[in-house]
Amino acid sequence: MMRIPLQAMVPLLLLLAGCKGIVTIVQPIDISGTLASGDGHDGPVCLEAYQAWSGEGDLRYPMHRVGRTWVDTPGDYTMSVELPVEDGEGLVLFAWQDRDGDGWHCAPGVDDELSGVTVVSESEVPDVVEADLVMDSACAGATRLFP
Amino acid sequence: MTPVVLLMTSLAGATDWSTPVKQGHPTRALLLGGSGEGHWNAGLSVGSPWVTATTQVGLRGGWTPIVEVQSASFARWQPAVGVGKRWIDRSWRLTGESVLGWTLQGEPVPFRGPAAELRMKGGRAVGRFVPYAHVGLRSSRTIDHTEDTSGEVLRSSIRWETSFSGAVGTGLALGDRIGVDVGADLPWIDVPNPSLPGLHVGVHGGWGRTQ
Numbered sequence: 001m002m003r004i005p006l007q008a009m010v011p012l013l014l015l016l017a018g019c020k021g022i023v024t025i026v027q028p029i030d031i032s033g034t035l036a037s038g039d040g041h042d043g044p045v046c047l048e049a050y051q052a053w054s055g056e057g058d059l060r061y062p063m064h065r066v067g068r069t070w071v072d073t074p075g076d077y078t079m080s081v082e083l084p085v086e087d088g089e090g091l092v093l094f095a096w097q098d099r100d101g102d103g104w105h106c107a108p109g110v111d112d113e114l115s116g117v118t119v120v121s122e123s124e125v126p127d128v129v130e131a132d133l134v135m136d137s138a139c140a141g142a143t144r145l146f147p
Numbered sequence: 148m149t150p151v152v153l154l155m156t157s158l159a160g161a162t163d164w165s166t167p168v169k170q171g172h173p174t175r176a177l178l179l180g181g182s183g184e185g186h187w188n189a190g191l192s193v194g195s196p197w198v199t200a201t202t203q204v205g206l207r208g209g210w211t212p213i214v215e216v217q218s219a220s221f222a223r224w225q226p227a228v229g230v231g232k233r234w235i236d237r238s239w240r241l242t243g244e245s246v247l248g249w250t251l252q253g254e255p256v257p258f259r260g261p262a263a264e265l266r267m268k269g270g271r272a273v274g275r276f277v278p279y280a281h282v283g284l285r286s287s288r289t290i291d292h293t294e295d296t297s298g299e300v301l302r303s304s305i306r307w308e309t310s311f312s313g314a315v316g317t318g319l320a321l322g323d324r325i326g327v328d329v330g331a332d333l334p335w336i337d338v339p340n341p342s343l344p345g346l347h348v349g350v351h352g353g354w355g356r357t358q
Contacts, residue, residue, distance in 0.1 A: 019260040021289035021306050027296055085296060 026082035029091065031129045035074045037097055038114050038136030044098045045071045045135070046105070049081040050142060052090025052122040063143045064088050071095075074135075083125060091120040094142040095133050106139035114138055117145035172272075173353030174318040174326025177201060178279040180242025180268035181233035182211045187355040194347025196220040197332045204355070209233035213246060219336070224251040225262065225285075241269040250287040250308065256337075258308060260289035266312060277318035277328070285310040311335040318351070326351045 316330020
């Protein structure tokens with residue numbers, strides 16, 4: 001009986017293994033909590049989720065955005081994100097209040113749109129997160145507020 | 148007169164390269180496409196980054212089944228089977244080829260899926276020399292997955308890769324059944340991402356019935 005060498009079968013097995021491209025492994029996270037404005041103003045709030053750290057070695061950098069949603073006004077909120085766990089770690093929430101309704105945080109001529117950050121974790125993140133956030137810094141960006 | 152010139156002169160004077168048998172020379176068959184009826188041809192091209200192995204056989208009417216494997220830096224593999232057809236076969240030869248196969252590529256941009264390629268090979272034999280040009284269009288398809296940490300697939304999306312293939316160079320028939328070539332590879336893999344050109348040297352052989 002003819003025997004086929006294992007090395008000769010590897011390309012055949014690869015051919016039969018079907019289509020497979022990039023595989024992204026994510027951790028789904030459900031987030032809830034309360035948003036508060038430092039001076040009590042109402043108005044839409046942009047809530048963004050970041051991985052605290054992303055990349056490796058010299059290319060490691062903070063605050064890689066992984067999700068964004070809008071909340072009608074400060075108060076209770078819920079949000080779901082998927083963290084690409086092979087690319088980074090941790091979870092940080094950043095929020096800013098859009099007082100002039102232009103969709104931009106502190107466009108030229110605007111200096112009173114408050115923002116804030118909550119660091120949930122800089123390493124492992126649970127599947128369910130409760131995090132409160134207070135917006136009390138005027139016109140500060142996410143990276144600036146990250147400790 | 149240098150030894151190289153002496154060798155070239157003696158080789159060029161040895162045979163009439165315009166006869167039909169020599170028109171079916173393996174170097175012409177592989178570089179310009181389309182083997183002579185009953186001819187088997189095989190070629191191995193080694194370069195940076197591309198390495199290619201090809202076998203083909205000539206059938207009646209200029210049809211030529213092809214089996215080939217191409218590799219770029221041994222990180223991307225393109226095995227395929229297909230068929231060629233000589234469209235023009237006078238002083239100039241123009242051949243169309245179509246192949247079906249697979250694209251297999253590892254990290255950092257993994258890709259595994261079916262592929263199809265259409266290409267043209269053309270040129271004109273000048274004595275022992277075979278200047279040639281190849282152009283082609285290749286399309287490959289794979290499926291990207293998003294999985295959770297337990298391995299469950301959350302989403303899948305189809306990803307297409309469009310590439311152009313190309314080469315220019317010249318072959319040299321060394322004898323009735325053997326030849327070589329040098330050329331530049333000019334592929335454009337996964338358009339619009341840029342690709343670097345390459346260089347190769349090849350050797351071609353033939354056997355089987357001659358007519």
